[in-house]
Amino acid sequence: MHFARSWRQQAANLRLVGSQCTSCKKISFPERIRCTQCGSTELKDHRLSGRGTIFTVTRVFEAPRGFGSQVPYFAALVELEEGPIICAMLTDVDQKDASVGDKVTMVTRRIIAHGDDGPIIYAYKFTPELEG
Amino acid sequence: MKPTRAVGVIGYGGYIPRYRIDAAEVDRVWRGSGRKEGQSFKAVPGPDEDTTTIAIQAARNAMDMASIDPNELRAVWFGTESKPYAVKPTSTIVADAIGALPHANAADWEFACKPGTEAMQAAIGMVGSEMARYAMCGGADTAQAKPGDVLEYTTGAGGAAFILGPGQESVAVLQASTSYVTNTTDFFRREGQEYPNHGQRFTGEPAYFHHIRSSVTQLMEDIGAGPGDFTFAVFHQPNSQFPLRVAAELGFARDRVEPFVLTNMVGNTYSGAAMLGFAKALDIASPGDRILLASYGSGAGSDAFSYEVTDNIIEARKRGVPIERYLRRTKSVDYAMYARYRGKLRPN
Numbered sequence: 195m196h197f198a199r200s201w202r203q204q205a206a207n208l209r210l211v212g213s214q215c216t217s218c219k220k221i222s223f224p225e226r227i228r229c230t231q232c233g234s235t236e237l238k239d240h241r242l243s244g245r246g247t248i249f250t251v252t253r254v255f256e257a258p259r260g261f262g263s264q265v266p267y268f269a270a271l272v273e274l275e276e277g278p279i280i281c282a283m284l285t286d287v288d289q290k291d292a293s294v295g296d297k298v299t300m301v302t303r304r305i306i307a308h309g310d311d312g313p314i315i316y317a318y319k320f321t322p323e324l325e326g
Numbered sequence: 327m328k329p330t331r332a333v334g335v336i337g338y339g340g341y342i343p344r345y346r347i348d349a350a351e352v353d354r355v356w357r358g359s360g361r362k363e364g365q366s367f368k369a370v371p372g373p374d375e376d377t378t379t380i381a382i383q384a385a386r387n388a389m390d391m392a393s394i395d396p397n398e399l400r401a402v403w404f405g406t407e408s409k410p411y412a413v414k415p416t417s418t419i420v421a422d423a424i425g426a427l428p429h430a431n432a433a434d435w436e437f438a439c440k441p442g443t444e445a446m447q448a449a450i451g452m453v454g455s456e457m458a459r460y461a462m463c464g465g466a467d468t469a470q471a472k473p474g475d476v477l478e479y480t481t482g483a484g485g486a487a488f489i490l491g492p493g494q495e496s497v498a499v500l501q502a503s504t505s506y507v508t509n510t511t512d513f514f515r516r517e518g519q520e521y522p523n524h525g526q527r528f529t530g531e532p533a534y535f536h537h538i539r540s541s542v543t544q545l546m547e548d549i550g551a552g553p554g555d556f557t558f559a560v561f562h563q564p565n566s567q568f569p570l571r572v573a574a575e576l577g578f579a580r581d582r583v584e585p586f587v588l589t590n591m592v593g594n595t596y597s598g599a600a601m602l603g604f605a606k607a608l609d610i611a612s613p614g615d616r617i618l619l620a621s622y623g624s625g626a627g628s629d630a631f632s633y634e635v636t637d638n639i640i641e642a643r644k645r646g647v648p649i650e651r652y653l654r655r656t657k658s659v660d661y662a663m664y665a666r667y668r669g670k671l672r673p674n
């Protein structure tokens with residue numbers, strides 16, 4: 195079990211906290227200690243909006259261990275409106291709403307539960323925007 | 327009961343999972359009596375959903391409407407009877423997800439289907455005493471029933487969250503609240519057991535009806551109001567008949583109650599039930615309307631509240647997510663998919 199790692203990642207997992215460079219303003223996710231654009235090490239925490247579009251998407255039938263209860267599922271690269279592209283699962287989605295360019299928003303879901311007696315990891319997934 | 331300082335709801339939000347199973351499908355598997363399709367459904371949580379994820383989304387929707395700094399919340403309190411962890415609060419995860427930690431009280435409340443309204447009374451006290459500017463309360467459940475049990479037709483999933491704050495910032499200001507509680511064992515689950523038990527016929531008259539009648543009658547007496555003074559009334563809804571019957575007994579017109587009985591669409595969402603109904607009432611209410619909210623929890627008790635809607639609701643609703651959107655967002659599943667999603671089938 196990865197208590198320490200998942201604890202460290204909670205701000206990113208639950209609130210999509212990345213970092214923003216104080217000199218060139220570039221926003222990164224996950225959090226970085228050095229700006230990939232200008233090399234500055236002056237970065238501060240930045241909470242991303244959770245809105246983005248599907249950049250690429252694929253359907254997963256053979257899941258890694260621990261994800262079997264969720265197959266088949268969509269795995270995507272999501273381009274966030276602030277710029278970063280992140281890898282995430284899609285949820286509550288049908289094939290017709292899982293195409294490149296479709297708008298998605300962040301939700302928090304159970305990603306993995308370690309057995310019946312281990313910790314439950316909650317983290318971001320993306321879902322189609324709720325119809326108005 | 328009411329605090330000396332005016333207190334009210336400054337933001338609210340709900341959440342309902344998108345999957346639905348038709349009660350006729352449950353009937354097909356366990357009774358085969360040919361129950362008519364399309365009459366009643368219940369919401370089923372997806373394979374990656376639980377009470378915590380439902381509470382988080384409801385809390386986020388409430389925060390969007392309230393549009394406050396999460397660090398100003400001094401409490402995040404959720405009520406549920408389907409905790410993902412037996413030991414480890416759901417509310418700490420919800421509070422973390424909305425950015426309210428660490429200077430906040432976070433705890434889970436338990437009282438069958440009414441812990442959310444208990445938390446609401448506590449939040450009212452906390453804001454009313456000026457210990458806090460804002461406090462969040464809510465109720466969420468993914469209700470479980472023994473396969474084949476009569477409860478399986480209605481055990482749904484959903485939840486709602488409310489942020490209490492100063493009266494002048496409120497979309498609905500509290501007039502008063504009451505509680506009526508007795509030691510009655512009408513429905514229960516023993517520690518370590520997966521599914522609850524119900525006291526058969528004992529669950530209706532001496533439980534649901536007696537407690538709600540008592541709390542609501544006391545509330546109306548306290549504020550000198552009658553059923554005709556309320557634009558809408560929302561009652562706990564274990565099924566679609568009970569709330570309509572108790573409303574009729576208390577003298578509320580059916581059309582003031584029925585729009586907020588969601589049982590045929592989402593099932594009994596337990597701790598979420600009365601609170602989702604209240605959120606739906608706030609979604610359509612006009613400034614000046616009075617809304618009655620009455621919960622019921624087995625064990626047993628009922629909390630009743632009277633709120634008056636303010637002008638603030640018009641602007642606040644533009645930042646929120648109407649419950650109607652979640653009622654319309656549906657994907658039907660058969661019993662096999664339902665069994666899978668509820669963890670009754672285990673893959674390798």
Ligand SMILES: [Zn+2]
Pocket residue numbers: 215216217218219220229230231232233234
């Ligand atoms: Zn930079």
